[in-house]
Amino acid sequence: MSLSRDQMLDEMGLSPRWKLRQQPSVARGEKPTHATAATGVPSSTDAPNAGNMAAVIEAPGLSVVTGAESPELIAEFGWDQLRQSVVACRACALCAERKQAVLGVGDEKASWLFVGEGPGAEEDARGEPFVGPAGKLLDAMLAAIDLRRGEDVYIANAVKCRPPGNRTPEAAEMAVCAPYLKRQIALIQPRLIVLLGRAAVQAVLGEEGSLASLRGKTFTYRDGALAIPVVVTYHPAYLLRTLPDKAKSWEDLCRARALMRELAASESATA
Template sequence: MSRRAQFLEVLGIPTEWLPREPRAGQAQPDAAAQPAAVPAAEPPAAVMTAPAAAAAAVDYPEALPDAAVAQPAADEQVAPEPVPAGPGAADVQGEREAAIATMDWPALDAAVAGCTACGLCRTRTNTVFGVGARQAEWMLVGEAPGENEDLQGEPFVGQAGKLLDNMLGALGLARGRNVFIANVLKCRPPGNRNPEPEEVAQCEPFLRRQIALVRPRVIVVLGRFAAQSLLRTTTPIGKLRGTVHVYEGIPVVVTYHPAYLLRTLTDKARAWEDLCLAREVHDRAGAGA
């Protein structure tokens, strides 16, 4: 047995490490460029310590069998610390909705005025709570405040508001007497853009509570976005019109937004048909009360 083989046997390495065969197409190493092997001195077997043997074994990693690689014992592995479970976003939103569902008018008004549940609170001038009789038989729901509404804190002002007042007057209604007017959102989206789903989700509990407090006989929804948000649908407004829907047990009639009617005069006749349908629904609900 050669001296090198004896040295490997002392280290518990039965097989001597050999260079790998070069892969196909790989250049052969230049033998002249390789350093000459220097025979290792044979240390006394009795003096070889465990740390020294381990250090020597590192020079021949491919000769070590799999069992020689130290693995931590199963009972030595430290399990990660459990993360305390906190209230999830769904739980927080559920608690918020439950609290809003118990509010009276003053508490609800204050909650809307101080709401910071979404980013619209950072760009609004005023919240737009709603206006009108709080025990009205008619309730109108629009999309969101515009620029004028944001400045005045009241829904449907400006030219669209004047048109709406004229439409209500034709039915014998007035915003300060026998109708309550509100929006899906209480804050103006910047640039009058469409509301985001998260904004609607945060604001809807306010509208739901307003409807529960007013308890109207009929709800008239103004515009595509308000209709789709309230009824939770993606059906176009043209197909939602002419049909009586239901929200929280209350009949709902869908019609066009007054701002749209200012741009599309030909649809005013259709809007009047919708209001006549709402009047029929209101009268039937009154007869059955």
Template structure:
């Protein structure tokens, strides 16, 4: 007996297949081929038997690719940043849209302090309070950093400049990703070239990654002195010391003693640098 619609008429072929649960699998060959082609699946059929189907597949496979947003090539961008003044750098960082970190920031945070400082401290990235106030290390981690500076006779803003590996706050204060660090690297490199510090202290693994690359765990980097290439021709390489980030020390109090060892070593190193500089200056005037 033929199945009928509720109205009394016979069901169509498609309606009948749907009634028995076969319609998703059972399709006309033309419909199936077009669907597969739309998904990028290669389809080979005798086109001469069905010109309409061949035209439909051709229309799908020959669609132009979606437009790709144009961006300034990385090399050209780096070259442009390398020639910026402090004012230009500030404007460029504030307007930067080069990575996804710009999407949720309130403001970019370039850095703070003495722009001719002997000491340069580099952290990870802005946190919530830094993002709100536009200055690095202003929350609890910043208070601890200020105490660390005071312990070795330093003060924020006096012969000290503080920056971060990335200039925009990572969502939920997560660690910056390698691509984000790389995108922001030209800004950090320009800051170093403008400041020309005598010593760099890296606070945490993200900062170490930004300046030294993937060279090992933070524990393996402690106790060593690295050399950052001279920012300008004819200059000297800048000694680099690695220690823990203040935010980590707030969570891991037992490592504060290790951080103190690192700071003391950095202070001895700076004194040696200053003594060498004084001797060199004396020899020039002798």
């Protein structure tokens, strides 16, 4: 039985209801500030007008790579080759205790890409990201903004193998998996990326700040000609432990939805 939007919000523990406010747009002709994660020094490269643009960060996190197969080779893979390579990968110690590698799931031409940290025990057993309680909450979060798993949505993780004890992936482990995530993004070419948790932020943007300092901003993931807006929010597993922050995550999702609508309107106007 399908649930109404209000029922989905109840599932997320959000009450009273949050209403979407109009997001301020960057004034015409005004250039948002650009910075690198390493220096914070403004650059001369302009990002797309994404509305409420507070900061744009180049994404060095996906450029540091070591692995069983070269990043140059992985960069040429299609989906089938990518799956086979992830299954065969033995580039770091995470492979030793895994039951199976978890590449990702969903629409391979999705507009929305959600990136988490790494598989947990249930994900490792089933071979799909975000199942179990955290997955149920993520599905409710998606439904609250009129999205559904697998329909114009792709879900991935920073690492493809379960860290022992469901711990947070280490920087070196994310660096090993980086070519796979980078290739997923290149194949999907989403219109918007939503990062779930600090590890995902570090993996994709190379940014190590607190979630509190990163929320409410729109970043940009860059890879060659790709320039994709990025929104940061909390990981569903964290929200299950910290119920008051569910309301903050709802604000982030509303911002993401408003940004996607702005992008769609801008594309229609220039078509």
